[in-house]
Amino acid sequence: xxxxxxxxxxxxxxxxxxxxxxxxxxxxxxxxxxxxxxxxxxxxxxxxxxxxxxxxxxxxxxxxxxxxxxxxxxxxxxxxxxxxxxxxxxxxxxxxxxxxxxxxxxxxxxxxxxxxxxxxxxxxxxxxxxxxxxxxxxxxxxxxxxxxxxxxxxxxxxxxxxxxxxxxxxxxxxxxxxxxxxxxxxxxxxxxxxxxxxxxxxxxxxxxxxxxxxxxxxxxxxxxxxxxxxxxxxxxxxxxxxxxxxxxxxxxxxxxxxxxxxxxxxxxxxxxxxxxxxxxxxxxxxxxxxxxxxxxxxxxxxxxxxxxxxxxxxxxxxxxxxxxxxxxxxxxxxxxx
Amino acid sequence: xxxxxxxxxxxxxxxxxxxxxxxxxxxxxxxxxxxxxxxxxxxxxxxxxxxxxxxxxxxxxxxxxxxxxxxxxxxxxxxxxxxxxxxxxxxxxxxxxxxxxxxxxxxxxxxxxxxxxxxxxxxxxxxxxxxxxxxxxxxxxxxxxxxxxxxxxxxxxxxxxxxxxxxxxxxxxxxxxxxxxxxxxxxxxxxxxxxxxxxxxxxxxxxxxxxxxxxxxxxxxxxxxxxxxxxxxxxxxxxxxxxxxxxxxxxxxxxxxxxxxxxxxxxxxxxxxxxxxxxxxxxxxxxxxxxxxxxxxxxxxxxxxxxxxxxxxxxxxxxxxxxxxxxxxxxxxxxxxxxxxxxxxxxxxxxxxxxxxxxxxxx
Numbered sequence: 175x176x177x178x179x180x181x182x183x184x185x186x187x188x189x190x191x192x193x194x195x196x197x198x199x200x201x202x203x204x205x206x207x208x209x210x211x212x213x214x215x216x217x218x219x220x221x222x223x224x225x226x227x228x229x230x231x232x233x234x235x236x237x238x239x240x241x242x243x244x245x246x247x248x249x250x251x252x253x254x255x256x257x258x259x260x261x262x263x264x265x266x267x268x269x270x271x272x273x274x275x276x277x278x279x280x281x282x283x284x285x286x287x288x289x290x291x292x293x294x295x296x297x298x299x300x301x302x303x304x305x306x307x308x309x310x311x312x313x314x315x316x317x318x319x320x321x322x323x324x325x326x327x328x329x330x331x332x333x334x335x336x337x338x339x340x341x342x343x344x345x346x347x348x349x350x351x352x353x354x355x356x357x358x359x360x361x362x363x364x365x366x367x368x369x370x371x372x373x374x375x376x377x378x379x380x381x382x383x384x385x386x387x388x389x390x391x392x393x394x395x396x397x398x399x400x401x402x403x404x405x406x407x408x409x410x411x412x413x414x415x416x417x418x419x420x421x422x423x424x425x426x427x428x429x430x431x432x433x434x435x436x437x438x439x440x441x442x443x444x445x446x447x448x449x450x451x452x453x454x455x456x457x458x459x460x461x462x463x464x465x466x467x468x469x470x471x472x473x474x475x476x477x478x479x480x481x482x483x484x485x486x487x488x489x490x491x492x493x494x495x496x497x498x499x500x501x502x503x504x505x506x507x508x509x510x511x
Numbered sequence: 512x513x514x515x516x517x518x519x520x521x522x523x524x525x526x527x528x529x530x531x532x533x534x535x536x537x538x539x540x541x542x543x544x545x546x547x548x549x550x551x552x553x554x555x556x557x558x559x560x561x562x563x564x565x566x567x568x569x570x571x572x573x574x575x576x577x578x579x580x581x582x583x584x585x586x587x588x589x590x591x592x593x594x595x596x597x598x599x600x601x602x603x604x605x606x607x608x609x610x611x612x613x614x615x616x617x618x619x620x621x622x623x624x625x626x627x628x629x630x631x632x633x634x635x636x637x638x639x640x641x642x643x644x645x646x647x648x649x650x651x652x653x654x655x656x657x658x659x660x661x662x663x664x665x666x667x668x669x670x671x672x673x674x675x676x677x678x679x680x681x682x683x684x685x686x687x688x689x690x691x692x693x694x695x696x697x698x699x700x701x702x703x704x705x706x707x708x709x710x711x712x713x714x715x716x717x718x719x720x721x722x723x724x725x726x727x728x729x730x731x732x733x734x735x736x737x738x739x740x741x742x743x744x745x746x747x748x749x750x751x752x753x754x755x756x757x758x759x760x761x762x763x764x765x766x767x768x769x770x771x772x773x774x775x776x777x778x779x780x781x782x783x784x785x786x787x788x789x790x791x792x793x794x795x796x797x798x799x800x801x802x803x804x805x806x807x808x809x810x811x812x813x814x815x816x817x818x819x820x821x822x823x824x825x826x827x828x829x830x831x832x833x834x835x836x837x838x839x840x841x842x843x844x845x846x847x848x849x850x851x852x853x854x855x856x857x858x859x860x861x862x863x864x865x866x867x868x869x870x871x872x873x874x
Contacts, residue, residue: 261537297535297537439866446543446545474540483543484542485539488538
């Protein structure tokens with residue numbers, strides 16, 4: 175009979191020790207002289223005030239990044255989103271840092287992003303009780319979660335220009351897709367032929383700049399999908415955002431997003447490449463917490479989820495509740511008023 | 512200033528409203544496919560010298576080759592011959608040189624399935640424009656012996672007039688150019704009338720031979736069931752029972768379980784991990800497979816598309832048998848079909864290779 179091996183210490187494995195080290199690192203820093211008293215710390219402060227390198231500051235639960243991606247035109251942006259046209263689609267999602275460590279010249283954030291999206295596979299034709307837009311079609315699901323770390327290079331950003339911000343982000347992301355069968359007893363749908371996003375590692379570099387009444391941000395994205403875990407091999411994308419800050423209450427914006435993914439084999443099925451281009455034109459209504467984005471959308475390329483092999487062009491309309499550090503709240507340090 | 516700002520906001524809202532009015536537009540640009548493999552060959556099979564053109568064959572699948580059988584071939588001298596056969600051992604060779612017909616002792620193409628002397632005399636004595644024909648429909652191979660099922664068809668007087676009198680069984684010993692028709696109680700009509708469908712080939716599973724039969728039961732509905740007999744009673748018509756998923760082998764044909772329903776050709780074969788039903792769709796001329804983990808307990812699942820064949824000018828393709836005897840490795844299927852597509856008319860052999868382990872279909 176085989177006996178279980180015993181260990182003097184709990185066997186954590188490599189990932190376990192790594193997690194423990196991160197946890198200890200989070201807990202270790204004591205409030206240093208000059209640091210903001212705990213009681214006055216904002217719950218959702220996105221920007222940690224510059225500190226001297228010897229006094230790193232720790233904050234729990236804050237905005238996801240120094241340069242938000244809540245304005246992104248990508249359908250993968252984790253946020254509270256409702257697409258009214260062309261198809262009804264509701265997304266619950268967000269990105270928040272679990273902790274942030276400020277070192278003056280740079281700030282490290284690490285956190286979680288997740289979303290779940292329900293999209294009706296038909297044009298919007300009416301309004302449900304709720305109210306929410308509705309259509310007659312199957313409900314397609316997408317779910318995603320990601321663990322990420324973002325490094326805001328505060329000093330390097332300032333070296334580039336006075337109002338520049340620079341941030342590097344690395345995330346590990348998983349996405350899966352599903353659909354809900356009809357109530358009329360129709361047969362199951364075979365979705366095994368559809369691409370599967372699966373697991374990937376995403377690196378991006380973001381640069382933001384405020385110039386007079388305008389805010390510009392750009393993000394370059396590289397994606398590497400884990401072998402045998404996705405129907406894509408790698409991909410690249412870019413995010414662009416321009417916003418007029420001249421009005422404090424209503425800020426017109428334009429967001430552009432494009433990505434191209436290289437298809438590969440998954441479970442001995444070969445998948446084609448995919449591309450997506452999307453533009454949002456709308457207005458942002460900023461608040462201390464985030465902003466409401468009301469936008470018109472135009473896109474061309476492959477659909478998401480279990481319709482990923484279909485290529486189409488659409489015009490639509492949507493509303494997004496974006497929680498995060500936005501250009502409408504530059505240099506935000508404080509929390510709720 | 513406040514007024515100016517309000518006007519701008521009003522303009523913005525107007526623009527958004529206009530966009531909303533224009534939104535809701537979906538223009539589908541295309542639909543791509545993911546593939547479980549690739550078509551590695553689709554050749555026109557050259558006809559044997561002396562044969563005008565090859566039509567779609569039925570077949571018996573041997574471990575190291577495939578016996579192709581043509582119910583009728585037009586010869587270059589204007590005559591026609593029935594139930595000629597060729598033993599094909601290599602797909603490459605078939606595409607290069609065509610099939611070599613089985614020859615009799617005189618060196619002439621042999622009829623694998625021949626009418627008896629008395630049947631020939633009866634045909635000659637008829638004056639109603641009809642004649643008896645034997646039409647091979649496929650079968651299985653056991654210990655080197657081929658068991659070929661065939662139909663007795665009374666054909667004529669019109670080109671499309673045909674009455675199926677019933678099915679028979681013919682046994683071909685190894686390397687013989689013809690097979691021996693089984694006679695029971697003085698008749699080769701072992702399963703009279705339209706009672707038994709044994710027309711889509713078969714295979715041997717442990718202690719039984721299993722035969723696939725497909726039968727039209729309504730408009731656009733053709734169901735396929737399994738018949739089977741113990742290996743030691745293959746020549747006994749009464750030994751062939753029907754498979755019922757719940758009760759096993761039963762005698763009542765109305766209790767047979769439906770393994771699949773297809774209008775086109777269905778070929779069932781064993782793979783290293785399960786069973787394939789290779790399908791040839793009459794209407795779109797595409798080849799599909801359906802899968803079953805266990806042929807005797809589960810129907811075939813949903814279709815998985817493999818490839819499209821040359822679309823026929825007449826609207827319908829013929830044939831579509833999969834030839835397991837030509838597989839030299841498990842991942843490649845060989846399918847014969849006939850098309851009158853003007854660019855490549857004739858009999859084709861298409862070879863489709865799965866990616867990975869049978870395209871991951873069993874993962």
